[in-house]
Amino acid sequence: MRYGSYGAGIMVLAIMTAVGLFLAIRGAQAIRVAGGDFLTEQAWEPNSGRFGIAAVLFGTVMIAVIAIAVALPLALGTATYISEYAPTGIKPFLVGVVDLMAAIPSVVYGLWGMYWLEGNLLPVAEWISTHFGWIPIFRVSRFDPQDPLATPTVFTASAFLAGLVVAMMVAPIACSVMREVFAQAPVGEREGALALGASKWGMIRSVVYPFGRGGIIGGAMLGLGRALGETIAVYLVISPVFVINWEILSTGTNSVSSLIALHYGEASNFELSGLMAAGLVLFAVTMAVNFGAGIIIQRSRSGASS
Amino acid sequence: MTTAPAPAGPAPAPPAPESRRNLAKIRREDVLRAVGAASAAVAATAWLYTQVLPGRGALAFGLTAYALFLVFFMVLISLDEGRIAIQDRMAGVVIHSAAIVLLAALVVVVVFTLARGSEAFKHLNFWTDDMSLAGPLDPLTLGGMAHGAVGTLMMIAFALAISIPLGLACAIFLAEFPSPFARVVRTVVEAMTALPSIICGLFIYATYVLTFGLDKSAFAASLAITIMILPIIVRSADVVLRLVPATLKEASLAVGASRWRTVTRVVLPTARSGLVTAIVLGTARGIGETSPVLLTAGYTTYFNFNPFSGPMVSLPFATFTLVKSSEPSQVARGFGAAAVLMVMVFGLFWVARRLGGGGAGVLSPRGERRARAASARDARRFASRSAALAASRPGYGPAQGRVPAPEFQAGAR
Known part of the structure; x- marks a missing residue:
């Protein structure tokens, strides 16, 4: 018995280390050739020796940041609603619905983004870029608001769209962590605040949010980790480019995982190591984010296990 | 534990844990204000859109109306309340709307997929046929997605056959035999939950398919899925096992049971519902994930009942491939497959909620x-x-x- 479970532990450890080591060894081969350029080069032409992940990594981070910027307020609001405002009768139902949302396959979100959101988002993107174009990231240089014949197609398949789709996927994950932490805020402190004359919002702001700060940050970072690694939903909605595109509303972005999904098929042996190296960097980033989230959640006063 | 005999004699009742009172209440004035502000906002936006700003799109209309609603609502409250009440009510409105937006998005995603998919799955042949006779131009009355469903079930069955015994044994090792080595394993497993799913596929593709020269097959795909869900299952099973009260284990050891008997007769039954939930949630993740399958299974339009050779397609992979086509009937089939997949995941989820409602030691009514x-x-x-x-x-x-x-x-x- 003891040896059986020891064996299982060793085996799981072996599998996991094998994956990590294999990635590292195969990836190192490509990184050795590319050297320091691997992190700064934007193009992806491994067979001619010019390749790097600057553009794809930038796209990945950009999509994830947009996703978290949208998902964080939604998740925070929904978690606060479920924990503080919702009638007792529908609370379990709402908890179930949010957990269910986290379980919907990513390809379904991809379909939704591709066929529903993209068409509905075009006028919004156009509106934002027309009226807020003076903010650098909302500028779309290929779109001239004065030109009545300007086509809105420059707004399709943007990082903004991909970020919104991913936001819908990560909001439930962040929300359930936050809700659990909020529910643990001590009753005595809540009622103390109310007894001192705080309004409901005053109580939430001075008791629930400070108590749950670790959960808020940790939940958002868990969502970020998921957003960084998302493949299929992003792959379906973006049109890949290999340049750093700061204009989040305009067509063209990329991500590490869609790079892998796009190129693995016709990859030469060496390009495959390049893809592994890209995957390795992505893995390192997600792992750092996840561990950071775990530490923040554990160190916080609520100490919720995620 | 609810099955422990009640203590004999009147014991002093332990202080009941403080329970939260629900302070959510709806004030009549707030409802009236909200309705008033909402109708004013819709009317003003309609006027703006037809007369002043020629805007386009329902989403832009909604955003403008919402911004106006917030302004009107604030004005209405400020007519009779002070600053603190304004902050309170505005926060309430914003929090309510965040919840409504998230739930509405969920409803849109689900209803949209089901509605577009119903075009394909209302035909009986969608459930019984493969695509071998149906070309891209054929109508929806020909061909179906049954081969995808078979593939999905076969892949997840193999993945579970490996990951359930291995994952549970590993979780028992982590929770029941704590040691420095167990801590190392736990850290590595936690790190691997961050592994992006496409990399699981890439790993199997590079080793199983390229290095060993074996076919892309359902077995390769299920290996990739195993690598993806194994850390998820181990981690959540470990959490559940650690929730089993230490007093129960000590009681079992104290009456002379061995470690092994304690685990099989006390720990596992107590944590059963939580373990089932862990497995079912891992299954739901594994069933819906496309990227490991994308690299390892290979696309086919035929039934393939042999998991070890020849390509085999799964529902999410079929969806992914079909919706990239420009042919409307192919897209409809893709949506149909996505709808079926979603219903499968919902079913699994429902099972998980039914089985694993309570924590360790909490029994179902039955x-x-x-x-x-x-x-x-x-x-x-x-x-x-x-x-x-x-x-x-x-x-x-x-x-x-x-x-x-x-x-x-x-x-x-």
């Missing part, structure tokens, strides 16, 4: 009835035994008329 019946049986056995003893040896046994009261029976709360 389990509670069973435990109550068992202890009633025991009580009857004890009573008949002591009655027999009393009959054989006068002066022994309980005093006349004292039979075990029903509320003494364990399990009653």
Whole structure:
């Protein structure tokens, strides 16, 4: 018995280390050739020796940041609603619905983004870029608001769209962590605040949010980790480019995982190591984010296990 | 544990844990203000859109109307309340709307997929046929996605056949035999939950397919899925196992049970519902994930019942491939496959909620009835035994008329 479970532990450890080591060894081969350029080069032409992940990594981070910027307020609001405002009768139902949302396959979100959101988002993107174009990231240089014949197609398949789709996927994950932490805020402190004359919002702001700060940050970072690694939903909605595109509303972005999904098929042996190296960097980033989230959640006063 | 016998004699009742009172209440004025502000906002936006700003799109209309609604609502409150009340009500409105937006997005995603998919899955052949006879231009009355469903089930079955025994044994190792080595394993497993799913696929593709030269097949795909869900299952099973009360384990060890017996007879049954939930949630993740399958299974339009050779397609992979086509009937089939997949995941999720509602040691109503019946049986056995003893040896046994009261029976709360 003891040896059986020891064996299982060793085996799981072996599998996991094998994956990590294999990635590292195969990836190192490509990184050795590319050297320091691997992190700064934007193009992806491994067979001619010019390749790097600057553009794809930038796209990945950009999509994830947009996703978290949208998902964080939604998740925070929904978690606060479920924990503080919702009638007792529908609370379990709402908890179930949010957990269910986290379980919907990513390809379904991809379909939704591709066929529903993209068409509905075009006028919004156009509106934002027309009226807020003076903010650098909302500028779309290929779109001239004065030109009545300007086509809105420059707004399709943007990082903004991909970020919104991913936001819908990560909001439930962040929300359930936050809700659990909020529910643990001590009753005595809540009622103390109310007894001192705080309004409901005053109580939430001075008791629930400070108590749950670790959960808020940790939940958002868990969502970020998921957003960084998302493949299929992003792959379906973006049109890949290999340049750093700061204009989040305009067509063209990329991500590490869609790079892998796009190129693995016709990859030469060496390009495959390049893809592994890209995957390795992505893995390192997600792992750092996840561990950071775990530490923040554990160190916080609520100490919720995620 | 609810099955422990109730303590004899009146024990001082432990202080009940403080329970939260629900302070959510709806004020009439707030409802009136909200309705007023909302109708004013819709009317003003409609006017703006037709007269002043020629805007386009329903989403842009909604955003403008919402911004106006917030402004009007604030003005209405400020007519009779102070700053603190304004902040309170505005925060309430913003929080309500965040919840509504998230839930509405969920409803849109689900309804949109089902509606677009119903075009394909309302035909019976969608459920029974593969695509071998149906080309991209054929109508939806020809061909179906049954081969995808077969593939999905086969892949997840193989993945679970590997990851359930391995994952549970590893979780038992982590939770029951703590050691420095177990901590290392736990850290590595936690790190691997961050592994992006496409990399699982890439790993199997590079080793199983390229290095060993084996076919892309359902087995390769299920290996990739295994690598993806194994850390998820181990981690959540570990959390559940650690919730089993230490007093139960110590009681079992104290009566002389071995470690192995304690695990099989006490720990696992106590944590059963949580373990099932862990497995089912891992399954839901594994069933819906496309990227490991994308690299390892290979696309096909035929039924393939041999998991070890030849390409085999799964529902999410079929969806992914079909919706990239420009042919409307192919897209409709893709949506149909996505809808079926989504319903499968919902079904699994429902099962998980049914089985794993409570934490460790909390019984379902049926389990509670069973435990109550068992202890009633025991009580009857004890009573008949002591009655027999009393009959054989006068002066022994309980005093006349004292039979075990029903509320003494364990399990009653």
